[in-house]
Amino acid sequence: MPLRLTALAAVLAALAAPALAGASVTIGLSVTGDMERKAVTYACEGHDPLIVEYLNAAPNFLALLPVGDQTLIFVNVISASGAKYESGSYVWWTKGADATLHDVTEGLDAAPVLTCSEQVDTP
Numbered sequence: 001m002p003l004r005l006t007a008l009a010a011v012l013a014a015l016a017a018p019a020l021a022g023a024s025v026t027i028g029l030s031v032t033g034d035m036e037r038k039a040v041t042y043a044c045e046g047h048d049p050l051i052v053e054y055l056n057a058a059p060n061f062l063a064l065l066p067v068g069d070q071t072l073i074f075v076n077v078i079s080a081s082g083a084k085y086e087s088g089s090y091v092w093w094t095k096g097a098d099a100t101l102h103d104v105t106e107g108l109d110a111a112p113v114l115t116c117s118e119q120v121d122t123p
Contacts, residue, residue, distance in 0.1 A: 039052070042116035047114055063092055065085075072090065082096075099116045099117070
């Protein structure tokens with residue numbers, strides 16, 4: 001059964017060319033197993049809290065991440081450890097509760113653009 005990812009559709013519609021203003025886009029993914037949709041809030045050094053939405057529906061693993069004034073769609077790629085997501089020149093890397101955002105145009109050894117830790121609400 002196709003799964004309609006409304007958050008993803010909203011992001012794609014927002015990124016559409018001006019000629020398509022007001023148009024909507026829906027992407028369907030066939031899901032044979034479980035699907036998880038999770039919003040995680042991160043506290044980042046020198047930055048407002050960052051909310052990242054993860055959409056996990058094997059074999060597709062996506063992260064919707066605000067970068068500057070737009071939300072980018074990141075796709076999970078192979079990593080040695082943790083979870084690594086890429087979108088254009090950006091890499092979002094999580095390991096446990098820690099996460100970093102890198103801009104590879106600044107060089108492979110450049111410091112992260114953001115260094116974050118997951119906020120955990122405890123009662």
